[in-house]
Amino acid sequence: MTELPLFDDNDVTRLLCIVAHPDDMEYGASAAVAKWTAQGKEVAYLLLTRGEAGIRDMHPDEVAALREGEQREACTIVGVDDLEILDFPDGLLEPDLQLRRAIAKKIRQFRPDAVMVTNWDLKTPWGLNHVDHRAAGIATVDAIRDADNPWLFSELSDEGLDAWKAEKLLVNGAEATHAVELERDHVDRAVHSLEAHRVYLEALSDHPAPNEMIPAITSEAGTRAGVEYALPVQVFEM
Numbered sequence: 001m002t003e004l005p006l007f008d009d010n011d012v013t014r015l016l017c018i019v020a021h022p023d024d025m026e027y028g029a030s031a032a033v034a035k036w037t038a039q040g041k042e043v044a045y046l047l048l049t050r051g052e053a054g055i056r057d058m059h060p061d062e063v064a065a066l067r068e069g070e071q072r073e074a075c076t077i078v079g080v081d082d083l084e085i086l087d088f089p090d091g092l093l094e095p096d097l098q099l100r101r102a103i104a105k106k107i108r109q110f111r112p113d114a115v116m117v118t119n120w121d122l123k124t125p126w127g128l129n130h131v132d133h134r135a136a137g138i139a140t141v142d143a144i145r146d147a148d149n150p151w152l153f154s155e156l157s158d159e160g161l162d163a164w165k166a167e168k169l170l171v172n173g174a175e176a177t178h179a180v181e182l183e184r185d186h187v188d189r190a191v192h193s194l195e196a197h198r199v200y201l202e203a204l205s206d207h208p209a210p211n212e213m214i215p216a217i218t219s220e221a222g223t224r225a226g227v228e229y230a231l232p233v234q235v236f237e238m
Contacts, residue, residue: 002226007178007235009114012168014042016112018103018140020093020132021051022071022085023197024118026210028217029172030078031190032116032180032231037079044082045075046106048099048136053090055203060090066199074193082110093132095139101153103143108161115144115166116233119173126173137171144169144238169236176232179225182218187229190214 015036019025025033025045033043051067052060068085075083086102093099107115120137122129146152148165157163194201194210201207221232 002224004176004179004221004225004230004232006225006227006230007170007180007233009036009041009180012036012041012113014044014110014112015114015116015170016044016046016107016110016166017116018046018048018106018136019118020048020130020136021054021090022047022067023051023074023194023200024133026074026190026194026197027118027173028190028214028231029116029118030074030193031182031186031214031218031229032233033080034078034186034189034193035180035182038186042082043080044106044110044112045071045080045084046103047071047083047085048088048093048102049090049132050085050087051090051200054200057203067197070197070200074196077193077196078189091132093135093139095135095142099135099139100143100146101156103140104147104153105156105161107143107147107166108156108164111164112166114168114170115140116170116172117141119171121174124173141169148238165238167238169238171234171236172231174234176221176224176234178235179221179227179230179232181225181227182222182229182231184229187215187218190218
């Protein structure tokens with residue numbers, strides 16, 4: 001008996017990935033995205049900040065444009081055309097009504113079957129979590145419910161954005177309940193998508209090599225799921 005059951009994504013045709021910064025999707029999750037887009041599923045990315053405070057020795061205005069370019073390249077590698085980057089402040093993200101409304105609006109616009117986020121716990125397998133990751137996750141959980149309630153942010157209905165229920169929430173980097181089965185090509189494309197963040201990674205002197213890090217994550221999860229490669233995810237029915 002395998003430790004992790006495989007996630008059945010056959011009924012999932014539209015997925016919205018919501019993260020705080022450029023590069024957040026590239027730590028394993030983009031391998032699943034590569035699989036889904038190859039299958040013809042519609043995948044969109046919503047980034048809540050431009051990541052402008054992410055490189056200590058470069059001005060935020062320069063960093064914002066640079067990181068957007070790197071993220072667009074990463075998206076192209078895994079087959080994502082729908083990328084929206086909001087202008088909430090990097091490093092100062094708060095799970096308030098303004099952020100919830102922005103996320104709920106995107107959910108009503110895109111109408112996903114499933115939403116994917118990154119781990120929002122304070123303590124994570126890699127250490128203490130970034131404040132923006134925590135805020136992004138909490139706000140997204142609330143916004144999924146907001147988007148499904150016609151009496152919340154009702155002005156969106158006046159814009160033609162009626163209530164929408166996303167059925168599933170997938171969390172990357174948390175204690176896994178399931179695994180998304182992958183092929184080697186999906187893993188390779190995920191490696192290249194992380195490598196697309198060239199300038200950002202160069203600023204992190206102790207960052208593991210993408211071509212070692214991503215195969216390690218997906219191989220370990222594959223072993224737990226009884227397949228060669230997999231992405232470990234925590235799944236919530238919403």
